[in-house]
Amino acid sequence: MELHDTKQTMVQLMVTIFLFILATGSSWAQSTDDVSWAKRVDTGSQVVTTMQFYFHDTLSGRNPSAVKVAQPQSSTNSLGGFGSLLMVDDPLTEGPNKNSKLIGHARGMYGQAAQNDLGLIMVLNYGFTDGVYKDSSFSLLSLNPAMQTVREMAIVGGTGLFRLARGYALARTYWIDPSTGDAIVGYNVTITTYI
Numbered sequence: 001m002e003l004h005d006t007k008q009t010m011v012q013l014m015v016t017i018f019l020f021i022l023a024t025g026s027s028w029a030q031s032t033d034d035v036s037w038a039k040r041v042d043t044g045s046q047v048v049t050t051m052q053f054y055f056h057d058t059l060s061g062r063n064p065s066a067v068k069v070a071q072p073q074s075s076t077n078s079l080g081g082f083g084s085l086l087m088v089d090d091p092l093t094e095g096p097n098k099n100s101k102l103i104g105h106a107r108g109m110y111g112q113a114a115q116n117d118l119g120l121i122m123v124l125n126y127g128f129t130d131g132v133y134k135d136s137s138f139s140l141l142s143l144n145p146a147m148q149t150v151r152e153m154a155i156v157g158g159t160g161l162f163r164l165a166r167g168y169a170l171a172r173t174y175w176i177d178p179s180t181g182d183a184i185v186g187y188n189v190t191i192t193t194y195i
């Protein structure tokens, strides 16, 4: 009888320990997944990731992050000229301030692809360096109607946590210097993946 009671107590203790490990284990998993600028929700059939970050495009100064690499012979020097092409390596940060936490880089090209208004063709890899998203990237390939308040752009693929990504970005200018073209752009991104 006494032996039976001891056994029962031990089983209860083990169950308690197991539940404790399960509970703390899952909360650890959640906290490692969480970064302030992104959220992953597993819906069962797919994972929906939402992100909010800022893109710093600097054309002026001694260390521009966007440089013009080509322009048609007929074009003037202005950024707006149809046919001009820029190579970019733009920092992505958590907040709008340039000194806020660096979370990745947007690398690639954009060019003026519209003849009569501002329409930039964006061919960019958004690669991340923060949290669980370190070494993951998504590819954006879309026209950016830069004069619109909110620009919607298509996300067509990705690597790492963004393998087989499909999604869209909503971009809104946070700050712009019209004389240089330097800009800080807020991005809200929604992506679905299977992992």
Ligand SMILES: *[C@@H]1O[C@H](CO)[C@@H](O)[C@H](O)[C@H]1NC(C)=O
Residues within 6 Å of the ligand: 052, 150, 170, 171, 172, 186, 187, 188
């Ligand atoms: C991005 O999301 C924030 C917070 O929900 C919102 O305030 C902001 O207007 C959104 N920006 C765009 C471009 O949708």
